[in-house]
Amino acid sequence: MCGIVGAVGINNPREYAINGLKMLEYRGYDSAGIGFLTDKINIFKDIGSPSRLDEILPTTFNTELIIGHTRWATHGTPSKINSHPHLSCNRKITLVHNGVIDNANELRTFLLSQGYTFYSDTDTEVVVNLLEYFYLSSKDMHTSLKLLEDQLEGSYALAIINEDYPDSLFMLKKGSPLMIGKGKGFNLIASDASPMAKYTNEFIDLEDYDFGYISKNEIRIFDKNNNLVNRKSIIKDAESITHDLKGYPHYMLKEIEEIDEVVKRTISIYHEDNEYQFDNKLLKELKEADHVMFLGCGTSYHASLVGGRILENCNNIPTTEYIASEWAYHPVMPSKKPFAILISQSGETADLIHCLKIIKEKNVPTLLITNTAGSTLSRGCTYTVLLHAGVEVSVASTKAYAAQVALLALLSGALNKNDKMVIDLKATIDVINSIKNNLKKHIEKIAEEIKDNEHVFFLGRSFDYFLSLEASLKLKEISYIHSEAYPGGELKHGPIALISEGLPVIIFITDPNTANSMRSNVEEVKSRGAKVYIVSTKSLSKKGDALVVDDYAYFLSGVAISSIAFYLAYYVSLKKGYNVDKPRNLAKSVTVE
Ligand code: F6R
Numbered sequence: 001m002c003g004i005v006g007a008v009g010i011n012n013p014r015e016y017a018i019n020g021l022k023m024l025e026y027r028g029y030d031s032a033g034i035g036f037l038t039d040k041i042n043i044f045k046d047i048g049s050p051s052r053l054d055e056i057l058p059t060t061f062n063t064e065l066i067i068g069h070t071r072w073a074t075h076g077t078p079s080k081i082n083s084h085p086h087l088s089c090n091r092k093i094t095l096v097h098n099g100v101i102d103n104a105n106e107l108r109t110f111l112l113s114q115g116y117t118f119y120s121d122t123d124t125e126v127v128v129n130l131l132e133y134f135y136l137s138s139k140d141m142h143t144s145l146k147l148l149e150d151q152l153e154g155s156y157a158l159a160i161i162n163e164d165y166p167d168s169l170f171m172l173k174k175g176s177p178l179m180i181g182k183g184k185g186f187n188l189i190a191s192d193a194s195p196m197a198k199y200t201n202e203f204i205d206l207e208d209y210d211f212g213y214i215s216k217n218e219i220r221i222f223d224k225n226n227n228l229v230n231r232k233s234i235i236k237d238a239e240s241i242t243h244d245l246k247g248y249p250h251y252m253l254k255e256i257e258e259i260d261e262v263v264k265r266t267i268s269i270y271h272e273d274n275e276y277q278f279d280n281k282l283l284k285e286l287k288e289a290d291h292v293m294f295l296g297c298g299t300s301y302h303a304s305l306v307g308g309r310i311l312e313n314c315n316n317i318p319t320t321e322y323i324a325s326e327w328a329y330h331p332v333m334p335s336k337k338p339f340a341i342l343i344s345q346s347g348e349t350a351d352l353i354h355c356l357k358i359i360k361e362k363n364v365p366t367l368l369i370t371n372t373a374g375s376t377l378s379r380g381c382t383y384t385v386l387l388h389a390g391v392e393v394s395v396a397s398t399k400a401y402a403a404q405v406a407l408l409a410l411l412s413g414a415l416n417k418n419d420k421m422v423i424d425l426k427a428t429i430d431v432i433n434s435i436k437n438n439l440k441k442h443i444e445k446i447a448e449e450i451k452d453n454e455h456v457f458f459l460g461r462s463f464d465y466f467l468s469l470e471a472s473l474k475l476k477e478i479s480y481i482h483s484e485a486y487p488g489g490e491l492k493h494g495p496i497a498l499i500s501e502g503l504p505v506i507i508f509i510t511d512p513n514t515a516n517s518m519r520s521n522v523e524e525v526k527s528r529g530a531k532v533y534i535v536s537t538k539s540l541s542k543k544g545d546a547l548v549v550d551d552y553a554y555f556l557s558g559v560a561i562s563s564i565a566f567y568l569a570y571y572v573s574l575k576k577g578y579n580v581d582k583p584r585n586l587a588k589s590v591t592v593e
Pocket of ligand 1 (some may be wrong): 155298299300301343344345346347348349395396397399473474477588589590
């Protein structure tokens with residue numbers, strides 16, 4: 001969601017802040033702003049993208065201290081007044097904030113009673129004024145930050161300028177990501193490493209309750225107990241964190257086309273030298289569990305449905321897949337000795353962070369499957385297994401989904417020492433490539449035919465149903481067409497009432513166990529006038545099927561043919577003239593509940 005950048009002592013602060021915010025656009029935004037210190041605090045902000053800042057900022061200015069922000073509205077509508085940075089009442093402190101302050105209303109009431117005035121609807125303006133309130137009495141930023149931390153409930157990553165400290169950029173973090181980039185004669189902060197990758201390869205991940213400051217030559221971090229700490233830095237190469245379209249018109253297309261490489265890489269990392277490469281302790285704990293519970297949101301939840309079913313089929317371990325935001329408010333454990341697998345490409349999803357807190361209290365071992373090393377969830381889980389899908393910039397997740405399914409399949413294979421899983425996975429790569437090379441034009445044609453419909457249906461059973469869910473989510477996300485995904489067997493229990501003349505119904509028939517029943521569903525919707533598009537595998541195909549792919553192990557459709565779903569959503573969105581990579585209202589990393 002919101003993105004933060006900050007710098008002390010950098011050569012071209014304007015360029016760093018604007019370009020850095022552009023790098024963070026993928027997190028979602030509706031407005032952007034920059035604040036910097038000269039002889040006073042200067043603030044420039046507006047609704048729209050960070051490119052707008054290029055127009056409203058002075059072309060040159062000198063400053064040692066700069067902060068910037070992309071806002072994704074939570075408290076208050078997207079507007080110039082609600083965008084960040086926010087100034088304290090005496091205009092001597094300014095800050096940017098990522099997160100949500102749960103007790104903002106109480107704090108605002110308190111500050112109003114102390115004579116404070118508020119100009120925006122945001123929780124952030126409460127934070128900056130509370131900080132001013134503490135600072136006016138303590139005259140010391142360290143004390144004030146600690147007092148602030150004690151009062152704030154909720155999540156926050158804060159970057160703060162105080163006029164009285166022209167050499168220091170202050171920070172405070174809980175629940176939202178914040179990183180330091182270590183430079184020579186300068187230091188940086190940002191929500192993730194991408195804005196800083198051009199300037200340094202050495203980063204520090206701040207932990208919850210960390211606070212302190214960076215100056216040109218110094219980094220001072222204090223922990224929850226107010227002790228000065230030396231957080232370990234990590235080295236990341238620029239290639240792994242920066243974004244580059246590499247000639248593609250959109251990140252989404254680039255990322256779909258990387259799926260084959262991602263699957264190859266996943267196999268080679270987790271099955272090297274003919275051996276599965278998972279932590280033995282992890283495998284042992286998983287085997288000892290009497291139930292595996294999966295938690296995820298959106299696309300990651302869809303991957304968990306596939307992974308859970310594979311795990312059950314191959315290893316006889318009962319599994320339950322939960323939508324994280326639902327489980328968090330009804331946190332029942334499925335058994336006496338469960339193991340929890342959390343799936344999150346960003347590793348920062350607030351709903352999962354909420355679940356993790358509850359799971360940890362119950363002493364259940366946890367594995368995080370994520371694309372983001374060192375993420376908040378990773379720091380809290382017993383084990384982390386990385387996806388290595390490469391940065392995913394497009395808000396709609398594609399290659400990360402395929403990687404999640406591939407990884408879960410490999411984990412299942414490792415648990416029962418079954419090398420056939422690797423053979424099956426390797427075989428999907430040809431299918432993925434043949435879709436890329438031979439079917440794209442056909443998918444584009446289907447996109448042209450369905451793009452003006454208000455509703456689209458997806459049907460499938462079992463693994464094909466799980467893929468239908470993902471296909472439907474992707475289509476609604478980026479083309480704003482209302483779409484539904486149903487298990488074929490459920491059709492007659494209600495949804496068939498919605499099937500009408502000309503309604504596009506996309507049907508996956510790739511699972512031999514359910515193919516016959518699905519063919520009956522085809523007849524049912526056809527006879528009610530639906531325009532049917534069937535995606536099938538060669539051995540299950542019939543004349544007239546819209547897209548036919550080579551056979552593969554049916555439980556791997558999430559890897560082998562998810563690109564069909566992704567291309568379809570991509571082309572529909574493109575043809576409707578939408579911003580494919582940055583769909584409305586959505587954020588790449590959902591850091592508020
Ligand atoms: C859809 C999409 C979202 C995410 C969901 C969870 O394309 O990307 O549905 O899957 O917000 O995010 P992560 O995986 O980061 O926890």
